[in-house]
Amino acid sequence: MDIKLILQVILFFVYPLTCLCNDIELPTKYVENSAGHTNNWAVLVDTSRFWFNYRHVANVLSIYRSVKRLGIPDSQIILMIAEDMACNPRNPRPATVFNNVNQNINVYGDDVEVDYRGYEVTVENFVRLLTGRVQNGTARSKKLLTDPGSNVLIYLTGHGGEGFLKFQDSEEITSQELADAIEQMWQKQRYHELFFMIDTCQAASMYEKFYSPNILAVASSLVGEDSLSHHVDPAIGVYIIDRYTYYALEFLEKVQPNSKSTMGEFLTVCPKRVCISTVGIRRDLYPKDPNSVPITNFFGSVRPIEITSQVVNVSLPLIMEETESDVVVKLQKGFTYSDLKIKFNEQFPTNLFK
Template identity: 30%
Template sequence: MLKLVSFLFVIAFVYADEQKHWALIVAGSEGWDNYRHQADACHAYQIMKKHGIPDERIIVMMYDDIAHNIENPTPGIVINRPNGPDVYHGVPKDYTHSEVTPKNFLAALTGDEEGLASRGLFGKKVIKSGPNDHIFVNFADHGAPGILAFYNKFLHARDLMSAINKMHSEQKYAKMVFYIEACESGSMFQDLLPKDINVFATTAANAHESSYACYFDKKRRTYLGDVYSVMWMEDSDKEDLQTETLQKQFLIVKEETNTSHCQEYGDMSISNLDVAEFQGKMKSRTTSKYDRIRIPNPNFGAVKSEDVPLAIQYQSVKVAETEEEKDKYLTKIAALEQKRTQTIETFRRIISVSLNHDSWKVSEVMSSRMTLRNFDCYEPIVEALRQECPGLNIPQNDYALRHLYTFVNLCEIHPRLDNDEILDAISKVAEVPDSGC
């Protein structure tokens, strides 16, 4: 009897000490023009699944309006490269549509079932990790200084850092890795992510530049992927993840991505671990004809994320079969160009009112490029713009996101400026009929 009890104790101890792998995969955007983000997310899921992470430990957040979109010529199928395989089949629908929010993302990451329940989301999948577990987080969407966009809301860098630090203090992981596909994604970690909390992050871009979309598809009239995401996922598809380190994968992606400057942050010792430690330890036993086909270089024909809506229309003009069809796309181009001009003017008006119409100061703010440090000033401005200028649709208007650096400049160059004055300026401009708000 004593031997049996001892045996059961050993088994229980080993089981309790077992390391688990978790993955949280997010595409924050919606709409056909943003097809690539959900295609990236679906492909990432397939990699985790293929390498042995079970569905109960893979969480997928995506709007889910692409596979069965009216514009999809292949209903129910999503691809991530030209003539590529379907990556949508089997993808879990853990969080979709309006459930794709920063709060729900942080709740899923930290295992906050009570927080989800308070918002009416019962029984949703969350990461229930322990001190021995490894967590892989992949995000694809739009970004700006200190923010990642989720459909119609923002995840702020400090909120993400707060969640990570809390998880570390509560011993909810042994090691955690982030792969972030977004413009200015480096700003989510630069000077923010500690090097001693067992977290390693790589990003598609540095803190000041765009990430790039790739693979325009003439049949679908949209871009299929993002350069950084395609690079790391195609590498994971072909490499033995048990012999390739995170650092090796990063260096490959960095070297082969010539559209933006991929970055790494946090605990560099983690980068010496095998990719399998985060993307799944099982060696894939399945190969297909797609695994043997050399993929086209995603850098060729790649466009800045903020230029995607315009680029889609220009590409569509080229393949239009009738003059009527061509005129339709040209009309859309004119409307997009007008919206871009209006966006810049809206930002200029707000800054001008904030600075009492001092033209020299306004010019300085509009033309500088400062590093975000004054979060207390910047974050309320971003939220006020999102709420009071719905016409700009900033979370999904990547061109507007590219100009949020002007408000970083405003906060950094004029730190003594009363925040209420800036918020009041936003309200005043929003009341003007042709303001764009």
């Protein structure tokens, strides 16, 4: 075989590997400018099946409605529902799910986008979602496409015990498995800050094993306590919302996208006199004071906008004495852009790499 051809083959296979293995060091200024909180995501999971767990579906759909109202788009919300109560044959009001006996709001509205439904809601799929290890062929809408600037809200509701949360009464995820999955998220730079919220019996046991940084956690009950439901709807014969989520929603309904409410206020929404169970809070992994963190940092969207009262000129900037009409005439005569005295705006901060 020709030696030149052999060298070409070696370069073809070895050069890409060399590029992949070598660390590319970006300028410090560029890295600093790109760091920080840039976007919000929500992972909302109902792990229960069966009609008598109607309230768990109402819980998760209510939180879904709140974060969507406050600006997080469906493309950045992962909604997992183990059973669709709206289509359950026992539902006397088909295609609806209500979280209040007064039936003020159908939380299963026309714009609900469920990403994982029924038997797709498994421990494996949940862990794969968090860690980014989804199977080949998984739709983009079923992926948690977070980055180092993402604030992530994780909300879980269902049945649990000390150190575990049941999925569809057939399997369970332990507190250690959940902690390890979140550590993988941190190691892979899949979140900036994380707010963990869980409404289940002995809920606080699920955050006890956490060891990753930048996590703020709240649970509806401490270890050894049950998390209780709020009220029954006589028309369907089952409880329709849990107590902790009910009072959390009561607070969230008063929050607007420009609200000055803080995470510290949110952590106190359900005192024991109304929750009956004791709400657990873990903040030792979170470096900030929750009272100084806007609630929209997790339940809303990021709006990087600049307000100005001046007229903004968005026309193509020109230099010298060249007018727009001169440019048009020259282009009609066959001139190229390189012949024109035009200064184009930069589309990438290349000056940082000089």
